Amino acid sequence: MTLVLCLFIALFLFCFSLGLVFLVYTWILWTSSLRSPADGAADKGGEKGLSTAELERLGDGGGAAAGQECAVCLDDIEAGQASRVLPGCRHAFHRACADRWLTTHPDCPVCRAHLDPPPMPPPPIAPPSVPVEVVVCR
Ligand SMILES: [Zn+2]
Ligand SMILES: [Zn+2]
The missing domain is CATH 1.20.5 (Single alpha-helices involved in coiled-coils or other helix-helix interfaces)
Incomplete structure (x- = not known):
């Protein structure tokens, strides 16, 4: 039992x-x-918008924005003002207006063209480390 x-x-x-x-x-x-959807939403550098480094690489269009109207605040962009000209569609904005939008959206606020910031420069290729052989002569 x-x-x-x-x-x-x-x-x-x-x-x-x-x-x-x-x-x-x-x-x-x-x-x-x-947890995974929350992690995706917290990731600000992914599909949500451009990172600070990517914004820096967009450049300012070399003054081409002067005289155009900023589509965000509808003010004229004056010569010498910090501005951005988006690559591809060439739409111009005040730098502050564009950056505020671009940090949350990866596209142009006017035509919705997707922005492809220029790729990161390739990292410098380190020379292969040469093994140092110590020969002791007797
Ligand atoms: Zn503006
Ligand atoms: Zn555009």
Whole structure:
């Protein structure tokens, strides 16, 4: 009789631990699926807009914006004012107006052309390290 009871308890413990492992596994899956969209929203440098480094690489259009109307604040862009001319569509804005938009949107506020900032310059190729062999002459 005790043997049957022992077997029953062993079987019960086995099933219980299996169920526990399954519960922990589903809990991990659930929390990771909950967390991933929040992580994507917190990532400001991804698809949401341009990073500060990318904005810097857009440049100011070399003064080509002077005399044009900024489509964000509808004011004229005066010569000497900090400005931005978007690559591709050549739409011009005050630098502050453009940057405020571009940090949250990766496209032109007027024509919605997607901005492709110039690629990062390739990192300088480090010369291969030459193993120094020390020969001791006797
Ligand atoms: Zn403006
Ligand atoms: Zn545009």
